[in-house]
Amino acid sequence: MAYAAVLTAGLFRGSVCSQAALSRAIPRALRHLTLTSIMKSKRKTDHLEKTANAVRQEVVSAAKVCGIANESPTVKRLRLLVADQDFSFKAGQWVDFFIPGVSVVGGFSICSSPGLLEQERVIELAVKYTNHPPALWIHNQCALDSEVAVRVGGEFFFDPQPAAAAGNLVLIAGGVGINPLLSILRHSADLLRERADTGRGWETGTITLLYSAKNTSELLFKKNILDLVNEFPKKIACSFHVTKQTTQISAELKPYITEGRITEKEIRDHISRETLFYICGPPPMTDFFSKLLENSHVPREHICFEKWW
Template identity: 60%
Template structure:
């Protein structure tokens, strides 16, 4: 995936040191914490303390920046050759000289990392120190350290039976789901190249809600994927504030929130695997709706972002 107009720095002389003595060791726990609630706002490391984390802390360098919307900045980051992640995972984001550690989901997919040696993060502006640094101080050439974590991912093997994916996103919760969407399309291309002997990819439908059209991130790229594979991929965008919609987007945009009826149209209790990402109230409401529609609890996976 290439980002039109993104500012790319020269990487010919750029090399990242090999992780060695600087490796950070953490506990690696397999259980995913489904209920995380507290009156005190926890930071990223507290919220994800029980999540899986890789052992290594990798150096990285910002090599591209673009304004994805008025409030969201997308970074392209060159990473160490040993860096790897699964579609849907996040990184602990360490900024030199800053005590607070950020937590941001990759919006790019593993295929981009394999092809170009980079990952991408789309970060919404807030006063939280890491996000504030990204929007006000980060520049081409800025160095950071990254550590991959998260139990929320899509990483099928060729031998697994196909599933139908239902991806439901609110706001910047689109990031890991966009990664999963792009990864699914990459696997489908591999499958077609292999003459149907590769990955078993079912249907993929993405329901995405944001405040307005401008805050619907990656909308044009999502539509392009759906148009490339019209028999497999589909999307429905929702805006909660009335706004003018470009003619190109009109067939895909609905005014108002995601409805149970739209979810029901894409739920098969035996085939559907649903990934949810967004604010906690949205996750809780849709989890209950999906269970009411007959989708088993163990087929509803979610990531809550505050």
């Protein structure tokens, strides 16, 4: 069966990547993954060293770039067709990102849902421009049909079982910290659709996204998020925050925008015994909100955060 890159409003430049062609690419891609590049990175601040104690899958799978888009002026989004049928992930997890010829290993959260992988063998990543070699490669050298390899890791994920009690989700994102939370939001929407279609699966409560960025151009995936809000108006809500907005806010975004940071009151308003909190953003933001929740007597097992970069 052939898999084609999905074209989204002309953003993605798609290529057709067949399963057979990708299977032939596996040996070529993996030949470039030396023991040095898999086991360590050059600098102490690199991804593999920061996540040395994190749980990882054993599968290292070849993948091919089959879509590239500019998500914002500083963030590039990739679609990767993944070859290995044993490759899987849970919403919120990240990948080790191996690039032929680049000794430093990247670490990027998956922003797509597990459902997209199941249906199309595709995952999506959104990578901010930095001087880190893997991010530089993605922004300056990556092209359609580029061959890479990926391996799943991380304990920050949302994977409710069908028999789990109904509960609410509050997702708190800052900047590119939206990536794993978007995966969780998309997975939650998949569960809502499954429940509506079959009457089975996890019974979701309400899902609230509180998302802060410098300005509206740096609010990633705005359309994707608002499409889900409009699809499930009684279940999914979002509040966008901008901290350094200098231009006029568009009419379609204005109802969802607050100028200023996410406040303590907003967080406290969502506290209940049935609510799980997922936080991902700059470390000071993550520290602040996780401590606020602890001090508000939210059980620690109801506070999940990602802070490895």
